[in-house]
Amino acid sequence: MRSLGNVLWLTLKELRVLRADPVLLLLVVYTFTIAVYTVATGVKTEVRNAAIAVVDEDRSELSRAVTAALLPPLFQPPAAIAPAEVTPALDAGRFVFVLQLPPRFESDLLASRPVDLGLDVDATAMAQAGNGAAYIQQIVLATIGERLGTAAPPIALAVRLRFNPNGLPEWFTSVMQVMNSTLILSIILPGAAMLREREHGTLEHLLAMPVTPLEILLAKIGANALVIVAAATLSLLLVVRGLLAVPIAGSVPLFVLGTIVFQVSVAALGVLLATLTTSTGQFGLLALPVFILMMLLSGSMTPLESMPGWLQAMVQVLPTTQFVAFAQSVLFRGADFALVAPRLGVLCLLGLLFFGAAYRRLRHTLAE
Incomplete structure (x- = not known):
């Protein structure tokens, strides 16, 4: 109970720090509102209004x-x-x-x-x-x-578009942008929070308190998970379904559950990257290629089927690949828990691996 209390107080501290940082708050709001809407309505590869x-x-x-x-x-x-x-x-x-x-x-x-x-x-x-x-x-x-009056061919092909009957790109792009925003902020916010403690000199204060590295790690991930998952859910309901009129076929609570699991695994990766750097600038340079690579190879921008076979097998170990497949099944196809349980299981396993690596690296960093 004492350990849970420490995690709770540390989480509240992280939330107060985030509330006092207008730049980060503006980043969260912009990423899940304006960015989702503009990307969904402005980034198009299909033929529209061509000269x-x-x-x-x-x-x-x-x-x-x-x-x-x-x-x-x-x-x-x-x-x-x-x-x-x-x-x-x-x-x-x-x-x-x-x-x-x-x-x-x-x-x-x-x-x-x-x-x-x-x-x-x-x-x-x-x-x-x-x-x-x-x-x-x-x-x-x-x-x-x-x-x-040319004679018609003897065979007529009837095409039916499932899950997106009108072929609107906004349906796909908006949901994928929510997931990409979740990925980016899940890496940046926990990592930046860890480096902020070091740069502001408050890390020594934490070490002087009766708290453990595990409690610090749980608080960093938990506080940012509350903000990011809440923002992603509101973006899905208000921007995607409300403003863009994209129907949600599946269960929103099931999507939130998968988002929590995904966010924890990626946030642990963000903390792990933060422990490998000594400044916010270094962290940004290291995190940038990581989440760009994870986005490009997740299936949210290009189909996995278009990749070489060996690369398709390799990207299955990325949390983003599993989360994109999970979200598409739930939100577009209306899949239930039984259908997406294997994806959730893989996400949980990857989350444990990243969390364990981040915890071990954090202990080593604090000991130094």
């Missing part, structure tokens, strides 16, 4: 129908340009796509003669260029088939 031009050398009813079929929100209203303007327009970055319809376009198709269309693409934005070229091809073929 397109059409070189119509046929001036037929079919060529006008193809031009009219290039509609928002995928594309801006097509601009009509001359063939000599194609290269200068692309060089100047005025258009991403330029579709060229040759002379006798409609008459050649009606006479069953081969027709070559040209599509110039500014491929500096690779994802948008590839997807947009595929959309334009589908639109052109569909318009030609509709206007000329």
